Amino acid sequence: LFRIPEDAFRVVTHEVGGGFGMKIFMYPEQPFVLFAARELARPVRWVGERSPDAFPSDYHGRDQVNDIDVGFDEEGRILALSVQTNANLGAFVSNFAPYIATECGGAMLSGVYSIPTIALEVHGVFTNTVPVDAYRGAGHPEAIYVIERTIDAVARKLGIDAEDIRRRNFIQAEQLPYSTAMNWTYDSGDFAALLNKAEAATGNFELRKMEAKSRGRLRGLGFSNYVKGVRAGAGEVARVEISTDGKATILIGSQSNGQGHETVFAQAVAEQLGVDPGKVALIQGDTDRIAIGHGTGGSRSMINGIPACNRAAGAVIENGTRYAADAMEAAQTDIEYTDGIFRIAGTDRTMTLGDVAVAAANKGEHLDGEAQFTADAMTFPNGCHACEVEIDPETGMVHLIMYWAVDDFGTIVNPLLLQGQVQGGLAQGIGQALMERCVYDEYGQLLSGSFMDYCVPRADDLPNFSIELVEDYPCPTNPQGIKGAGEAGAVAAPPVLINAILNALAPLGVKDIDMPATSERIWRAIREVL
Known part of the structure; x- marks a missing residue:
């Protein structure tokens, strides 16, 4: 519609409540707001209301x-x-x-x-x-x-x-x-x-x-x-980032509108990393932070999202093993990981997830992991x-x-x-x-x-x-x-x-x-x- 590159747009979606299919579709007001903002060179806001907008113009079902x-x-x-x-x-x-x-x-x-x-x-x-x-x-x-x-x-x-x-x-x-x-x-x-x-x-x-x-x-x-x-749809991509205080953040394109993604995705990552689910946060709905995502619909979020989160957490452990081995001057094959702790096998030398994130930061890098999954x-x-x-x-x-x-x-x-x-x-x-x-x-x-x-x-x-x-x-x-x-x-x-x-x-x-x-x-x- 606008004939400009996709990455020139930033779309931020906050909590929107239930969707149930009705919010998947392109409604005329959405591009019109952008046209108006560009033409006027100022922010433009449109707020839908129930009686004049929802009932007469939102799309119906089942007829x-x-x-x-x-x-x-x-x-x-x-x-x-x-x-x-x-x-x-x-x-x-x-x-x-x-x-x-x-x-x-x-x-x-x-x-x-x-x-x-x-x-x-x-x-x-x-x-x-x-x-x-x-x-x-x-x-x-x-x-x-x-x-x-x-x-x-x-x-x-x-x-x-x-x-x-x-x-x-x-x-x-x-x-x-x-x-x-x-x-x-x-x-x-x-x-x-x-x-x-x-x-x-x-x-x-x-x-x-x-x-x-x-x-x-x-x-x-x-x-x-x-x-x-x-x-199965087009699958899902998840990235897990570890901060220097040892907390994990999931970035995923599957947008929650009431299903509880912040709970189940955190649960999946916490189980894989062996950490408290309370230390796992979820970021969604921001195209500057999450470049790839296939949205929520058709009951498929967990089918693709949970394995993607699991694999991303596994990638964190794999990347963390490399940083931990370098920091503790050991071979990567000697590093074990259990419940948020990297350990040199057979010794008491350990590093927490946060410690390894600090080691990565000292190199100007980040401890993270990314994975894509599409069900068979x-x-x-x-x-x-x-x-x-x-x-x-x-x-x-x-x-x-x-x-x-x-x-x-x-x-x-x-x-x-x-x-x-x-x-x-x-x-x-x-x-x-x-x-x-x-x-x-x-x-x-x-x-x-x-x-x-x-x-x-x-x-x-x-x-x-x-x-x-x-x-x-x-x-x-x-x-x-x-x-x-x-x-x-x-x-x-x-x-x-x-x-x-x-x-x-x-x-x-x-x-x-x-x-x-x-x-x-x-x-x-x-x-x-x-």
């Missing part, structure tokens, strides 16, 4: 209509799946919009099931709305919603328990690695085992259903298995979620009783942060399933332009979450065995909520309902069958 045909045998084994998608692109094409509706989401239509043949036809539709692009999950929530709703529909048609239909169609653990009909290869996991765990956690549902019925309420229990393809292939976090709901048939009001999540994210680095990621994703998925909807009038005017009209879940809308993290199936495509976790909750929650609602409404004869399943929509669906 699709899917028509599904499924072929299956008398035992419920799926033989073929055909999906025709009309995907709203908005008034003009955004950065990734066509990809989200096609390859990114479509590749996940198989879910966790062995489906021999899948056909997908996508029509991108231009409308009067703002552009529609990636939002937490980026096409995968749409695809998993399609296949999981289909599984329950097959079960209703045959009068077979939906969980039995899932078991009959699962890709079995012994089949992994397994290439789906959409040409993605799942590397690890046990989908049936996770369903068994979720089903066991929901025990005695029939008793609770009978109790609810005695109060004039409808109880429903829904299940959903999910899998999320996480691409994709990772496939997966799980089975279950939800119990209670519906008041007089009002259509849905009360979420309980939510169970059994997730396989491979090797777990920080359980507390991971649980927070899952809970946040679940809240967003519940909002999508029950509340959130962008509404335009016939003239193209946005009607849901504030939180007065656009409903998002609050704390009292959410149930207790029971989250079980299973570490039995590490991923083989990266050294730590990690599977990307950031988007999983938002992928799994919408179908499990709708399946639970339809399970509750089944005795009345309601067979279908669209998202968001608001109380009005449920009330109308009940009245239509009475």
Whole structure:
């Protein structure tokens, strides 16, 4: 745009809060501010506000209509799946919009099931709305919603328990690695085992259903298995610098917007160096300090970032060995390193990391290490979620009783942060399933332009979450065995909520309902069958 070298720009990104895909895209205001600053030869600031900017102009997500045909045998084994998608692109094409509706989401239509043949036809539709692009999950929530709703529909048609239909169609653990009909290869996991765990956690549902019925309420229990393809992307570069007081600083291009990078990356470096994590700091979001970086997105930060940090810390030890050997007048092969200490093997002669950093500084150099890492292939976090709901048939009001999540994210680095990621994703998925909807009038005017009209879940809308993290199936495509976790909750929650609602409404004869399943929509669906 400006026709000047890239290194003539300096971009500094401070704490920005959640991103969820929406902040990846180029918005017109960003280059306009730079143009104005150059033309006026003075600083220019633009501050976006919620009502005039966020609702009317920030890019939306998830706007699709899917028509599904499924072929299956008398035992419920799926033989073929055909999906025709009309995907709203908005008034003009955004950065990734066509990809989200096609390859990114479509590749996940198989879910966790062995489906021999899948056909997908996508029509991108231009409308009067703002552009529609990636939002937490980026096409995968749409695809998993399609296949999981289909599984329950097959079960209703045959009068077979939906969980039995899932078991009959699962890709079995012994089949992994397994290439789906959409040409993605799942590397690890046990989908049936996770369903068994979720089903066991929901025990005695029939008793609770009978109790609810005695109060004039409808109880429903829904299940959903999910899998999320996480691409390795372009990898990540990390540099670790050691100061003369022995403290470490990580410089990495993966920008945190709430995931806790400052904790997990520091944890990785501290473990490699054998030092207190409190002595490890993180610098990010400054192109003068960090020349290379591939940003945060697609649940891949830890997959590439943790190994890059580990290797950078290893490079610190390697470089430090050279400085320590020179300072202590020993051969490099005689230097050992343990827990922040360089030692001449078999002696009591030692130097701390800080001492070695001073030795490097005395030479006009720095004790540091840099490394790049790109995972060999994709990772496939997966799980089975279950939800119990209670519906008041007089009002259509849905009360979420309980939510169970059994997730396989491979090797777990920080359980507390991971649980927070899952809970946040679940809240967003519940909002999508029950509340959130962008509404335009016939003239193209946005009607849901504030939180007065656009409903998002609050704390009292959410149930207790029971989250079980299973570490039995590490991923083989990266050294730590990690599977990307950031988007999983938002992928799994919408179908499990709708399946639970339809399970509750089944005795009345309601067979279908669209998202968001608001109380009005449920009330109308009940009245239509009475």
